[in-house]
Amino acid sequence: QKEVEQNSGPLSVPEGAIASLNCTYSDRVSQSFFWYRQYSGKSPELIMSIYSNGDKEDGRFTAQLNKASQYVSLLIRDSQPSDSATYLCAVNPGLGGKLIFGQGTELSVKP
Amino acid sequence: DTEVTQTPKHLVMGMTNKKSLKCEQHMGHRAMYWYKQKAKKPPELMFVYSYEKLSINESVPSRFSPECPNSSLLNLHLHALQPEDSALYLCASSQAPDSLRQQYFGPGTRLTVT
Secondary structure, eight states: OOOEEEOOOOEEEETTSOEEEEEEESOTTOOEEEEEEEOTTSOOEEEEEEOSSEEEEETTEEEEEETTTTEEEEEESSOOGGGOEEEEEEEEOSSTTOOEEOOOEEEEEEO | OOOEEEEOSEEEEOTTOEEEEEEEEOSOOSEEEEEEEOTTSOOEEEEEEETTEEEEEOSOOTTEEEEEEETTEEEEEEESOOGGGOEEEEEEEESOTTOOSOOEEOOOEEEEEO
16 A cells, blocks of 8 residues: 555644754555645645755755655645645555545644 | 536535536546535545546445546535535646646535535
8 A cells, every 4th residue: 555644743843943844655557746735615726846855945845855765755745724724645656646645744833 | 727626616415415516627637526515624625537438446435426428527416414414625627637736626616515
């Protein structure tokens, strides 16, 4: 069974702090990795995609991938209350388009 | 244009009703997906259409019937649903089913079965 695991949280950080979200996956052949943000009652919105080992930065967001350790993370710098949402880690194991989602981490940024 | 649209936004239906959910994308994507999402759970894949043909059915009950009339449209026909089918139904699309690129999600249809 291919799995993606995340800490369910909730993760609470003060405004302006760095939020660190972590995800591990079981299928070594997975090649693409995504972080989606989902506000309550809304649909998932892509925040970051990453395909190769290392860091990828986009504004306040940095995704980190370590395929040897089967680990992907998302750092949110200068966290804002508007970042409060559930963050879904998703992995594409190359199975005809299936995305394997983690359970999601609920992030709360306190003013 | 990276938009996937879904109609209706909200739907309330009785257990004997027949209704349909609609999804549309104009990004030239050749893979389209239906997901079901319950509260505080991740999206759960239901169906995958690849080049307008059903390629994956995740053992979904027959009261859910997908249809892909053309490369831009995806429907989900609903019949004799149960209250436990109440959920957010999400449509998504991607360039191709074997693409490693992201899936784009529509805003969803909030379905309530009474």
